[in-house]
Amino acid sequence: MEADDIDLDVVDLFFDDNDYNPKKYQDDISKIQTFVAGHHARMNKVVLVTSGGTAIPLENQAVRFIENFSGGKRGAASAEYFLSEGYGVIFLYRQGSLRPYSRHFAGGNILDVLEIREDCKDGTCSQLQVDTTKMPSLMAIVEAYQTAKNSGRLLEVSYHSLVDYIALLKASSEALHLLGSLAVFYLAAAVSDFYIPPSDMPKHKIQSTSGPLQLALHQVPKFLRALVSKWSPKAFVATFKLETDEAILIDKALGALSKYGHQVVIANILHERRYRVIIVTKEEQKELLLSRASQDQEHDIERVIVRDICIRHDQFHKGTEV
Numbered sequence: 001m002e003a004d005d006i007d008l009d010v011v012d013l014f015f016d017d018n019d020y021n022p023k024k025y026q027d028d029i030s031k032i033q034t035f036v037a038g039h040h041a042r043m044n045k046v047v048l049v050t051s052g053g054t055a056i057p058l059e060n061q062a063v064r065f066i067e068n069f070s071g072g073k074r075g076a077a078s079a080e081y082f083l084s085e086g087y088g089v090i091f092l093y094r095q096g097s098l099r100p101y102s103r104h105f106a107g108g109n110i111l112d113v114l115e116i117r118e119d120c121k122d123g124t125c126s127q128l129q130v131d132t133t134k135m136p137s138l139m140a141i142v143e144a145y146q147t148a149k150n151s152g153r154l155l156e157v158s159y160h161s162l163v164d165y166i167a168l169l170k171a172s173s174e175a176l177h178l179l180g181s182l183a184v185f186y187l188a189a190a191v192s193d194f195y196i197p198p199s200d201m202p203k204h205k206i207q208s209t210s211g212p213l214q215l216a217l218h219q220v221p222k223f224l225r226a227l228v229s230k231w232s233p234k235a236f237v238a239t240f241k242l243e244t245d246e247a248i249l250i251d252k253a254l255g256a257l258s259k260y261g262h263q264v265v266i267a268n269i270l271h272e273r274r275y276r277v278i279i280v281t282k283e284e285q286k287e288l289l290l291s292r293a294s295q296d297q298e299h300d301i302e303r304v305i306v307r308d309i310c311i312r313h314d315q316f317h318k319g320t321e322v
């Protein structure tokens with residue numbers, strides 16, 4: 001048996017063991033299919049952006065979860081830039097993580113810019129006014145959000161646990177296959193590599209009276225193999241690789257490219273990820289670095305990453321047309 005077949009078998013086994021139930025996600029899947037069909041009819045490019053972490057439940061009726069650091073800034077900002085590049089965007093995000101456009105308000109409190117009109121204070125009308133001087137960028141953000149929504153180019157779908165994420169990733173990938181090389185995968189989510197299979201989980205809340213807790217975590221299969229070779233084999237696929245040790249980053253990125261056979265790995269180091277990434281392909285390694293001035297002005301590195309990916313996707317798409 002080939003190594004590739006073993007990988008795919010492991011993926012199938014994961015679905016068998018994890019109460020993988022597409023019906024549970026039927027509403028989301030129908031929305032995704034309708035979205036893709038609409039863009040297919042217009043021959044539009046569509047990108048699936050994944051964003052945020054995944055929760056790993058420790059109990060069957062879960063009270064506790066293992067989490068990771070990802071807050072979803074990379075995915076939410078990138079979705080905005082893909083929209084401004086003209087793409088349809090399926091934004092698959094972890095519940096509670098940042099979302100396109102609303103991310104700009106995450107650091108503050110939106111209630112601070114809203115005021116009840118003087119003549120409404122007796123409760124006879126229901127109009128609020130917005131003090132845009134307190135947030136000068138508000139108009140532009142609302143306008144960009146409404147343009148994206150009204151043009152039908154943004155579909156947001158949320159997940160919580162690892163299994164939710166993988167079920168929706170599979171369904172989205174299979175739907176996007178319709179678009180062939182017009183489809184892009186931009187997998188920025190920080191997906192757990194470890195989990196507890198349902199058969200190993202206690203049914204009820206783990207009791208602290210039982211003493212120190214020991215957990216045995218199983219390895220999550222890499223779904224990229226299935227995505228690239230089975231679910232959406234004609235698409236352009238960009239994945240992210242996060243490390244904390246620069247010494248292994250590029251080797252890991254190159255290893256992923258040769259193992260999965262996709263187009264791009266965007267390599268980043270945890271504490272540098274807001275201003276530096278390296279675009280790794282089989283042919284080249286290209287550093288994208290925000291200048292000190294851009295960092296001070298809080299510019300998004302995602303604008304530069306997305307521009308680069310769009311150019312590569314365009315070349316890829318043109319290359320597959322002939």
Ligand code: PMT
Nearest residue numbers: 070071072073074187188190191221222223224239240242
């Ligand atoms: O959300 P932020 O705070 O803005 O942070 C952004 C980020 C650091 C999370 C993002 O830039 C990033 O690097 N995301 C990928 C994290 C990572 O290291 O992934 P990985 O090495 O575990 O996986 C590499 C790729 O394989 C990923 O694109 C993932 O989609 C895929 N994968 C992962 C696990 C798994 N079981 N199957 C997979 O296919």
